[in-house]
Amino acid sequence: MPSWLARQLAEVMLGTFHAEKSSFPLGPELVGNELAEETWLGTYQTGPDYFYRFVKRKGGYWLERPNRDPVEIEWEAGAVYHEINDPAFKQHFDYDSTGRLQVTAYYPTHDPYSLQRVTGIEGKQDYSPWLGTYRDTDSGAVWQIVAGRRGEIEALRGDRKMSVKQYIPNQLLVGGFRVEATPPEEGNIDTLWVSSSRLHRVKFERIED
Structure with a gap:
């Protein structure tokens, strides 16, 4: 819990x-x-x-x-x-x-x-490095992080759409999930680590859309 x-x-x-x-x-x-x-x-x-x-x-x-x-x-x-x-x-x-x-x-x-x-998140954020499709190679589960209509981002997990909040760097809160990433020096994020009350740092890797 x-x-x-x-x-x-x-x-x-x-x-x-x-x-x-x-x-x-x-x-x-x-x-x-x-x-x-x-x-x-x-x-x-x-x-x-x-x-x-x-x-x-x-x-x-x-x-x-x-x-x-x-x-x-x-x-x-x-x-x-x-x-x-x-x-x-x-x-x-x-x-x-x-x-x-x-x-x-x-x-x-x-x-x-x-x-x-x-160090918190202040002001308008650049979410572009997060956008894309990620897959858990063990289970085959797929997450998508997409741009919303008002500059925010949303997460898609199957047919489920979830709002995304970011309050500290390199971490998103998606419903009951915590999504972490190590940002690259340049370009897009390649790997997500997803945790919840039942999951601990499950690895999702970026795939081509």
């Missing part, structure tokens, strides 16, 4: 039961100093498939996560923010032992967990 799904199920199933009393930390013991927005806005990741992306739009701050609707957050105190519609969900920004910026999430139904700052 993907880590994001496990967290989502825990929040839904245990939220009511633990609403009044929680054995988990509800926030940091030591609150750091407030950070300038240009310092903390951006993308944070833990593991290969879960990330937070903090953006500013519509005059406010928003948190984007895989397979979840964006939520609006606001400043609480120091380096702590919380979700406007669910203030128990807090995010605290600080630096880890290596000096890397991180965000730690707190909620009454689970242990805190931290995500480290990564």
Whole structure:
């Protein structure tokens, strides 16, 4: 089961039961100093498939996560923010032992967990190196990555069409799949590595269309 799904199920199933009393930390013991927005806005990741992306739009701050609707957050105190519609969900920004910026999430139904700052995707992207047809030589399964009508890309797997999101370099999120690639110095991507809750880095190689 993907880590994001496990967290989502825990929040839904245990939220009511633990609403009044929680054995988990509800926030940091030591609150750091407030950070300038240009310092903390951006993308944070833990593991290969879960990330937070903090953006500013519509005059406010928003948190984007895989397979979840964006939520609006606001400043609480120091380096702590919380979700406007669910203030128990807090995010605290600080630096880890290596000096890397991180965000730690707190909620009454689970242990805190931290995500480290990564180089995210900003602005319009050039998806052309991804476009093409790829085949798993073991199973014969075929994926196509094609251009959409509005500059985005889509993935075709048999008769199934799936939307594609990209938040960090060299990785696509396609439905419940994570698609990774090592970009060549020039030209198109030749190999995709596809993972999911049931698959681990299955190799797909580019074939001629």
